[in-house]
Amino acid sequence: MLLEKEDLALSLSLSSSANRFDRLGLVPSSSSSPSRSLPSSCQQWSRLLLARSERGGAGEARRGLRTIDVNQPPPAGAAAGRPDSEEADASSPNSGVSSVGGKRPAEREAEHDAEPSCSRGASDEEEGDGDGSRKKLRLSKDQSAVLEESFKEHTTLSPKQKLALAKQLNLRPRQVEVWFQNRRARTKLKQTEVDCEFLKRCCENLTEENRRLQKEVQELRALKLSPQLYMQMTPPTTLTMCPSCERVSKPSFSTTSTTNPPPSEAAAPRSLRPPFLDAPPQR
């Protein structure tokens, strides 16, 4: 159990690290799937694009289904306060908007033949469906593993994939949907933590760099005050900046030879900044 958790955390952090490397350009972005290699903000955009592309595909099926099914009443019980709270729950997420239309045609169809399995434990019968209290059912290890594998392939599911997965795992499509939703949330949370840590380190490095430069300025001023040394020294204007990478080249002489080299991250070119700093506004 503990190991499992750690494994999950590890996989999360590993994928996050991969994202970080991708951001820094250390890993060719083509080495991982687009959605997973992108930072969270970019993932938002890719998600939109993905959603659009998926809707392009799934939308056609939906359109097809809609023409067939849109005006059909939901299966008996689904709309009319079925005593089974599971089914009621399954339609609730969209209750805000689907109070009129009810369940999605595809799901309606699927859930009709894919009876609620309620996974292991399945003590559904004695869990009093009538009281309206929501049941929480833990997914089995196998189910979680399959879902995890699927998530690695794609972080969002098309309706077809969702149905297939639900059927394969003997779950309701709604459960698969919720699992992916929560999984995306966990991934994002993890990524945010990684981003925070990265920014923290950047801040520390920049502070250190600032301290170093201040010290250097002080030393240069001190040199300027002593004429003999000042006349002998080579021009201190060797602090040139490369316009392309914005790196400051080291002076040929060093009055601060004991100072540390600039931290790699602090000296990183602008293109390596965390992309979320340049990210478009999120909603």
Add this chain to the structure above:
DNA sequence: ACTTGTGCCTCGCTTACGTCA
């Protein structure tokens, strides 16, 4: 061409439950 209504999807936030120390 533009507007409006509908259906669907995803997200963020939250709640409730299961597990463990």
Add this chain to the structure above:
DNA sequence: CTTGACGTAAGCGAGGCACAA
């Protein structure tokens, strides 16, 4: 046995997009 912390399945509302009327 109880309790608090933690992980996670699930509920809810909001926003956005596609599509049809």
